Amino acid sequence: xxxxxxxxxxxxxxxxxxxxxxxxxxxxxxxxxxxxxxxxxxxxxxxxxxxxxxxxxxxxxxxxxxxxxxxxxxxxxxxxxxxxxxxxxxxxxxxxxxxxxxxxxxxxxxxxxxxxxxxxxxxxxxxxxxxxxxxxxxxxxxxxxxxxxxxxxxxxxxxxxxxxxxxxxxxxxxxxxxxxxxxxxxxxxxxxxxxxxxxxxxxxxxxxxxxxxxxxxxxxxxxxxxxxxxxxxxxxxxxxxxxxxxxxxxxxxxxxxxxxxxxxxxxxxxxxxxxxxxxxxxxxxxxxxxxxxxxxxxxxxxxxxxxxxxxxxxxxxxxxxxxxxxxxxxxxxxxxxxxxxxxxxxxx
Numbered sequence: 498x499x500x501x502x503x504x505x506x507x508x509x510x511x512x513x514x515x516x517x518x519x520x521x522x523x524x525x526x527x528x529x530x531x532x533x534x535x536x537x538x539x540x541x542x543x544x545x546x547x548x549x550x551x552x553x554x555x556x557x558x559x560x561x562x563x564x565x566x567x568x569x570x571x572x573x574x575x576x577x578x579x580x581x582x583x584x585x586x587x588x589x590x591x592x593x594x595x596x597x598x599x600x601x602x603x604x605x606x607x608x609x610x611x612x613x614x615x616x617x618x619x620x621x622x623x624x625x626x627x628x629x630x631x632x633x634x635x636x637x638x639x640x641x642x643x644x645x646x647x648x649x650x651x652x653x654x655x656x657x658x659x660x661x662x663x664x665x666x667x668x669x670x671x672x673x674x675x676x677x678x679x680x681x682x683x684x685x686x687x688x689x690x691x692x693x694x695x696x697x698x699x700x701x702x703x704x705x706x707x708x709x710x711x712x713x714x715x716x717x718x719x720x721x722x723x724x725x726x727x728x729x730x731x732x733x734x735x736x737x738x739x740x741x742x743x744x745x746x747x748x749x750x751x752x753x754x755x756x757x758x759x760x761x762x763x764x765x766x767x768x769x770x771x772x773x774x775x776x777x778x779x780x781x782x783x784x785x786x787x788x789x790x791x792x793x794x795x796x797x798x799x800x801x802x803x804x805x806x807x808x809x810x811x812x813x814x815x816x817x818x819x820x821x822x823x824x825x826x827x828x829x830x831x832x833x834x835x836x837x838x839x840x841x842x843x844x845x
Contacts, residue, residue: 772837
């Protein structure tokens with residue numbers, strides 16, 4: 498930041514020096530030759546630029562001396578100023594080009610990442626939340642201003658590609674053939690359909706989640722290949738109704754997801770195939786609340802969801818646990834599962 502401020506000061510100083518020379522020459526010719534402001538300004542510009550169109554009138558002896566002095570001073574000042582400005586512009590473009598190239602090189606190494614189409618409010622919120630959870634995310638948008646702050650800051654796990662996501666080449670640059678998921682958050686459902694069709698043609702196994710702005714577009718997005726469609730307006734309407742009809746419940750849900758400095762999260766955790774007993778363990782034997790302080794809300798056995806499972810509910814490899822708790826405790830639980838901490842020795 499200090500380096501940037503220094504460069505800006507140099508540019509401002511160069512501009513002021515050039516303006517100073519022009520004002521000095523214009524004022525000098527006006528006083529010495531008694532010319533109009535326009536003639537004085539024109540003479541100053543052609544003198545410091547060494548164009549040599551000729552003088553508006555015959556120069557006096559004093560005018561010739563002044564012109565000689567102006568040429569000598571302007572050669573140094575103007576050349577210095579324009580060289581600084583040119584260097585700043587060229588260097589900025591080169592740095593931007595190199596930064597984009599570096600980001601594209603980094604994207605080429607990504608696998609299983611998520612692509613977010615659209616850098617609006619919804620898109621950036623989704624991207625930042627995924628990145629905060631450790632997911633590599635590539636944002637695609639054709640409006641550079643929307644993601645300009647990503648150029649100014651190094652954001653962990655966030656990458657970007659400038660371009661139209663309906664363009665096959667742009668999606669390839671974003672690594673769509675190696676991506677695990679794609680989220681469209683565009684304001685136009687028609688554009689989202691084209692994006693999904695293009696993405697699915699490049700990667701049929703891609704998990705696509707689409708934002709729907711119109712109820713009529715839901716089926717079209719599904720036909721295009723969206724695995725899930727989120728109707729933003731309907732969800733917003735349902736929430737408003739719930740806030741009016743069930744304010745206590747909504748307040749409770751908000752409080753458990755964000756409660757001051759304490760942030761609780763619902764997470765789904767898949768029981769690994771390796772390191773977990775093949776014949777399974779009951780929830781009571783795993784002692785999840787005791788070991789990591791999490792609450793198991795539900796279990797998915799691949800066929801159905803079991804809500805509010807009892808201590809006798811048996812867990813097998815491949816099952817998905819839906820838990821509630823602090824993020825650090827969720828990470829601890831994932832670590833214990835990956836290390837094979839839950840074995841038959843847990844049985845009483």
